[in-house]
Protein backbone atom coordinates (compact mmCIF):
# COMPACT_ATOMS: atom_id res chain seq x y z
CA UNK A 33 0.00 0.00 0.00
CA UNK A 34 2.93 2.32 -0.66
CA UNK A 35 3.69 3.38 2.88
CA UNK A 36 7.04 4.62 4.07
CA UNK A 37 8.62 5.55 7.38
CA UNK A 38 11.77 7.64 7.53
CA UNK A 39 14.28 7.22 10.34
CA UNK A 40 16.67 10.13 10.78
CA UNK A 41 19.48 9.79 13.31
CA UNK A 42 22.64 11.46 14.45
CA UNK A 43 25.52 9.41 15.82
CA UNK A 44 29.16 10.17 16.48
CA UNK A 45 30.26 6.89 18.07
CA UNK A 46 27.73 4.50 16.54
CA UNK A 47 25.34 3.82 19.44
CA UNK A 48 22.35 5.73 18.10
CA UNK A 49 23.08 4.32 14.66
CA UNK A 50 22.78 0.73 15.95
CA UNK A 51 19.47 1.66 17.57
CA UNK A 52 18.26 3.17 14.28
CA UNK A 53 18.82 -0.12 12.47
CA UNK A 54 17.03 -2.00 15.28
CA UNK A 55 14.03 0.32 14.95
CA UNK A 56 14.11 -0.14 11.16
CA UNK A 57 13.94 -3.91 11.57
CA UNK A 58 10.75 -3.53 13.60
CA UNK A 59 9.17 -1.26 10.99
CA UNK A 60 10.09 -3.66 8.19
CA UNK A 61 8.65 -6.57 10.19
CA UNK A 62 5.25 -4.88 9.90
CA UNK A 63 5.55 -4.85 6.12
CA UNK A 64 6.18 -1.11 5.95
CA UNK A 65 8.98 0.33 3.83
CA UNK A 66 11.64 2.10 5.85
CA UNK A 67 14.49 4.42 4.98
CA UNK A 68 17.30 5.02 7.46
CA UNK A 69 19.28 8.22 7.02
CA UNK A 70 22.10 9.83 8.95
CA UNK A 71 20.99 13.39 9.63
CA UNK A 72 23.77 14.83 7.43
CA UNK A 73 22.34 12.87 4.50
CA UNK A 74 18.67 13.38 5.28
CA UNK A 75 16.60 15.79 3.28
CA UNK A 76 13.82 17.86 4.72
CA UNK A 77 12.20 17.57 1.30
CA UNK A 78 11.47 13.88 1.95
CA UNK A 79 9.12 14.73 4.83
CA UNK A 80 5.92 15.42 2.87
CA UNK A 81 6.31 12.04 1.12
CA UNK A 82 6.57 9.81 4.19
CA UNK A 83 3.83 8.44 6.46
CA UNK A 84 5.98 8.56 9.57
CA UNK A 85 9.15 10.14 10.92
CA UNK A 86 11.26 8.62 13.69
CA UNK A 87 14.18 10.63 15.00
CA UNK A 88 17.10 9.26 17.01
CA UNK A 89 19.69 11.34 18.80
CA UNK A 90 22.58 10.97 21.17
CA UNK A 91 21.97 12.81 24.44
CA UNK A 92 24.03 15.98 24.46
CA UNK A 93 23.62 17.89 27.72
CA UNK A 94 20.19 16.37 28.18
CA UNK A 95 19.06 17.49 24.76
CA UNK A 96 19.13 16.40 21.13
CA UNK A 97 22.38 17.06 19.26
CA UNK A 98 22.64 20.35 17.40
CA UNK A 99 22.40 18.51 14.08
CA UNK A 100 19.05 17.04 15.07
CA UNK A 101 17.89 20.41 16.33
CA UNK A 102 18.92 21.99 13.04
CA UNK A 103 16.97 19.33 11.12
CA UNK A 104 13.91 20.10 13.24
CA UNK A 105 14.35 23.83 12.69
CA UNK A 106 14.66 23.32 8.94
CA UNK A 107 11.45 21.28 8.97
CA UNK A 108 9.58 24.59 9.33
CA UNK A 109 9.64 24.52 5.52
CA UNK A 110 6.80 22.00 5.75
CA UNK A 111 4.98 23.46 8.73
CA UNK A 112 1.31 22.55 8.42
CA UNK A 113 2.03 19.83 5.87
CA UNK A 114 2.87 17.02 8.27
CA UNK A 115 -0.43 16.94 10.19
CA UNK A 116 -1.58 13.43 11.09
CA UNK A 117 1.65 11.69 10.18
CA UNK A 118 3.13 9.42 12.79
CA UNK A 119 6.12 10.45 14.89
CA UNK A 120 8.51 8.81 17.31
CA UNK A 121 11.88 9.32 18.95
CA UNK A 122 14.70 7.40 20.61
CA UNK A 123 17.96 8.34 22.27
CA UNK A 124 21.34 7.04 23.29
CA UNK A 125 22.89 8.35 26.49
CA UNK A 126 26.14 7.90 28.36
CA UNK A 127 24.56 7.21 31.73
CA UNK A 128 21.39 6.16 33.51
CA UNK A 129 18.83 8.88 34.23
CA UNK A 130 21.03 11.47 32.63
CA UNK A 131 18.95 12.95 29.85
CA UNK A 132 17.55 10.14 27.72
CA UNK A 133 13.93 11.00 28.41
CA UNK A 134 14.38 14.77 28.22
CA UNK A 135 16.03 14.30 24.84
CA UNK A 136 13.16 12.17 23.54
CA UNK A 137 10.51 14.55 24.89
CA UNK A 138 12.30 17.50 23.32
CA UNK A 139 12.11 15.83 19.89
CA UNK A 140 8.49 14.78 20.44
CA UNK A 141 7.54 18.37 21.33
CA UNK A 142 8.65 19.48 17.88
CA UNK A 143 6.82 16.59 16.18
CA UNK A 144 3.64 17.41 18.13
CA UNK A 145 3.89 21.02 16.96
CA UNK A 146 3.91 19.62 13.42
CA UNK A 147 0.58 17.96 14.28
CA UNK A 148 2.07 14.51 14.26
CA UNK A 149 0.53 11.58 16.15
CA UNK A 150 2.62 9.90 18.83
CA UNK A 151 1.92 6.69 20.70
CA UNK A 152 3.52 5.97 24.04
CA UNK A 153 3.43 2.63 25.76
CA UNK A 154 2.30 1.38 29.15
CA UNK A 155 5.21 -1.07 28.99
CA UNK A 156 8.84 -0.15 29.49
CA UNK A 157 10.38 2.79 27.64
CA UNK A 158 7.16 4.80 27.86
CA UNK A 159 8.29 7.64 25.63
CA UNK A 160 10.60 5.72 23.32
CA UNK A 161 13.72 3.59 23.62
CA UNK A 162 16.77 4.84 25.48
CA UNK A 163 20.01 2.91 25.44
CA UNK A 164 22.85 3.62 27.82
CA UNK A 165 26.03 3.30 25.80
CA UNK A 166 26.18 0.64 23.11
CA UNK A 167 22.79 -1.07 22.74
CA UNK A 168 22.86 -4.75 23.70
CA UNK A 169 20.49 -7.50 22.67
CA UNK A 170 17.79 -6.35 25.11
CA UNK A 171 17.91 -2.71 23.95
CA UNK A 172 17.84 -3.72 20.29
CA UNK A 173 14.77 -5.84 21.01
CA UNK A 174 13.12 -2.78 22.57
CA UNK A 175 14.04 -0.74 19.48
CA UNK A 176 12.49 -3.39 17.25
CA UNK A 177 9.26 -3.46 19.28
CA UNK A 178 9.16 0.33 19.13
CA UNK A 179 9.60 0.35 15.34
CA UNK A 180 6.77 -2.17 15.03
CA UNK A 181 4.52 0.00 17.23
CA UNK A 182 5.11 3.11 15.15
CA UNK A 183 4.55 1.16 11.93
CA UNK A 184 1.27 -0.31 13.18
CA UNK A 185 -0.02 3.14 14.08
CA UNK A 186 1.06 4.48 10.69
CA UNK A 187 -0.86 1.66 9.00
CA UNK A 188 -3.98 2.54 11.00
CA UNK A 189 -3.76 6.18 9.99
CA UNK A 190 -2.70 5.65 6.39
CA UNK A 191 -5.06 6.95 3.77
CA UNK A 192 -4.62 6.03 0.13
CA UNK A 193 -4.47 9.19 -1.99
CA UNK A 194 -7.72 9.73 -3.90
CA UNK A 195 -7.55 8.80 -7.55
Ligand SMILES: Cc1cc2nc3c(=O)[nH]c(=O)nc-3n(C[C@H](O)[C@H](O)[C@H](O)COP(=O)(O)O)c2cc1C
Pocket residue numbers: 042043044045046047048049089090091092093094095124125126127128130131132164165166
Ligand atom coordinates in the same frame (compact mmCIF):
# COMPACT_ATOMS: atom_id res chain seq x y z
C1 LIG B 1 28.83 16.87 23.71
C2 LIG B 1 28.36 15.66 24.45
C3 LIG B 1 27.45 15.81 25.47
C4 LIG B 1 26.95 14.69 26.13
N1 LIG B 1 26.03 14.88 27.13
C5 LIG B 1 25.52 13.79 27.77
C6 LIG B 1 24.54 13.94 28.78
O1 LIG B 1 24.08 15.02 29.11
N2 LIG B 1 24.05 12.81 29.36
C7 LIG B 1 24.49 11.57 29.03
O2 LIG B 1 24.03 10.57 29.59
N3 LIG B 1 25.42 11.39 28.06
C8 LIG B 1 25.95 12.46 27.44
N4 LIG B 1 26.88 12.29 26.44
C9 LIG B 1 27.25 10.91 26.04
C10 LIG B 1 26.50 10.44 24.78
O3 LIG B 1 25.12 10.73 24.84
C11 LIG B 1 26.65 8.93 24.61
O4 LIG B 1 28.02 8.61 24.54
C12 LIG B 1 25.92 8.38 23.41
O5 LIG B 1 25.86 6.96 23.51
C13 LIG B 1 26.60 8.76 22.11
O6 LIG B 1 25.82 8.28 21.03
P1 LIG B 1 26.46 7.96 19.61
O7 LIG B 1 27.38 6.73 19.78
O8 LIG B 1 25.32 7.64 18.72
O9 LIG B 1 27.25 9.15 19.17
C14 LIG B 1 27.41 13.40 25.78
C15 LIG B 1 28.35 13.26 24.76
C16 LIG B 1 28.84 14.37 24.09
C17 LIG B 1 29.83 14.18 22.99
